Amino acid sequence: MRTVREQALAAKQAKAKLQQATTMQKNELLLEMADRLIAAEAYLMEANEKDLDNGRTNGMSTSLLDRLSLNKTRIEAMAEGLRQIADLPDPIGTVLSEIERPNGLRIEQLRVPIGVIGMIYEARPNVTVDAAGLSLKTGNAVVLRGGTAALNTNVALVGVLHGALKACNLPTDALQYVEDPDRKSVDELLTANGLVDVVIPRGGRSLIQHVVKHATVPAIETGEGICHTFLDETADPAMARNIVLNAKVQRPSVCNSLETLLIHRDFATREWPELAKYLQEAGVELRGDARAASIAHGVTPAVDEDWSTEYLDLILSVAIVDSLDEAMEHIRNYGTLHSECIVTENDEHAIRFLNEVDAAAVYHNASTRFTDGFEFGFGAEIGISTQKLHARGPMGLPALTTVQYRIHGNGQVRK
């Protein structure tokens, strides 16, 4: 078995060839990958069954077993994802700027592949296929390190995708899978400076914090979302109810769902009792500050920890505030720079909120659930960046590119 550094070096060498592939060649590869996944259904299911057996033996929870398991529909969905990536415009080679200097130098700035991307992720095997597809479409080599529980499935998937690379006469080394189940192999990937250009973690908070702490290779922090919605004094009551219910209830397990509701005291007096009832009828447990608990029924007292908890569940913390400023102060203290919303009919307040709140996405009168690459019209998403460098918010294909200056001269020297 090759070491992680050996795999990363092989990826780096393969990337030189991969970068010369045309858009058409890369799209043909993606379609070939899709076809081969469909054709390999039985083989993939067999490998997946081993992981599921191990999972059951190790007492894995039903919901984790469900995330891990493949079936015909899921394999078809992976293939369909690859076909969609093939359909997207190729960002590589786009000229972002072109200037001519007084000395005659022509300086172009172009999008180019990043080089070698490291992806570290957990249980769901579809990330293996997604990450390979997105990386290869953008001319990047990729080193994948998925969760150990999905090892057999992931290795089988990568084997099938290698077949497609071979069939398309592209280097199989451009797609590497780290099989070593030891956590040490993660850290080797995180410190492969000079070989790996960026690592992207996808998973829960502890994985992401581990990456932020231990990576010496540049990393992109993704994911955690303690998202707030502020119902201003002048919010439209029906709109407020729709937005809050959607943001909390439609899919509570994802990062762009609502965790803390902030309500202006005057709006709360008029509307909070009824809104609380709607939420409770939708199965939401309410945890409120003293005022929120006193105005509506069935609200349990929130403790300090509630304001900084990403529930990812049908639980909502609620605070009543005296002003827009107090709402923004709360968000400044507890937000994770992901998605924040104001519901208001007061345009001045809306403008202040959008201007002053620091988050990847700030909303006026819409559900935070829209923070998503597909909903933003990007056609694909590698993750949602909650840091401020390189990429912020939903990351589409351009987030897997870097830029290069190309300078065309005819003998210019510096004075």
Add this chain to the structure above:
Amino acid sequence: MRTVREQALAAKQAKAKLQQATTMQKNELLLEMADRLIAAEAYLMEANEKDLDNGRTNGMSTSLLDRLSLNKTRIEAMAEGLRQIADLPDPIGTVLSEIERPNGLRIEQLRVPIGVIGMIYEARPNVTVDAAGLSLKTGNAVVLRGGTAALNTNVALVGVLHGALKACNLPTDALQYVEDPDRKSVDELLTANGLVDVVIPRGGRSLIQHVVKHATVPAIETGEGICHTFLDETADPAMARNIVLNAKVQRPSVCNSLETLLIHRDFATREWPELAKYLQEAGVELRGDARAASIAHGVTPAVDEDWSTEYLDLILSVAIVDSLDEAMEHIRNYGTLHSECIVTENDEHAIRFLNEVDAAAVYHNASTRFTDGFEFGFGAEIGISTQKLHARGPMGLPALTTVQYRIHGNGQVRK
């Protein structure tokens, strides 16, 4: 004395106010800073004299003492730099894209300040003023940690700049200087996650490597440049000579200067003896591989280490290669992704070189010395990024910004 975390927290709080300053207010601040530096000449010189005294006592080299010392001209140059920054367009608020989705959501992507920038640097006090000016112009708060040898000078400079912030009714906390001379304070800045949004090191290799290794806050790697120039078979001899001499001799101490010359064997046979003479006459010591040493006089044998050394001095390593591919292979092995050049009259070779060489800046027929924010027409430069995330190559004002999505709705919820 406040701890680094306390300073970073104060900066984070100040940034909220700073971000609301208009372009006009920020420009007035920069001009006020410039005026006050000029007016404070005597005060600054006095503080600087203390640092110089300490330096002399500690046996500091003449060249370091020179880098540390202030005089009327240098103070005027700092002020002039601030005035130039005031003249530059403000990137904040620029709308990078605006889309309307089928559901009526309007999604704008705007440039916004990053937030709090940490700068870690060494001896030259002008970095204090540059970094403050560039950060404040882009609406960022900044925490500076300069070299201990310049502590008195830097504290005096920051004191003068604080006067300008006060006079302009902007928070002095937006500009912080870490006075603690203990190296531990650097590491506190590097790990101030949640308070500091990015750290930018400026200095020698060991400082930058320390930052890359120890930062948990996102960092931008700057600086190291082992730049190559490849003289192809068909290079124009006069142009080749001009470019090589300029790239090596004009200012050898900087990162975009030439360190290794690669020459096609056929060009070498014809031209290397004369070119070597020109270089030697300009005071350049030549270290070559066996063929380079056999063709020209006075070339000492290069050892392995030479190919990976950034001399920053009048020394040049020279290798003769058989082909364009061999030249690109050498660059792949020893380059630092900074600036690489091909001199050729063969357009096909030029295109291949520009397409296939991985570096921030790739040149056809021009000196690598042009990799510079001013030469690229950016009007200012925070540093030259040699990594691939966020910013690559010379970093102008936009490199000190991030983006934000602002979503304008009228009640949209996700289906």
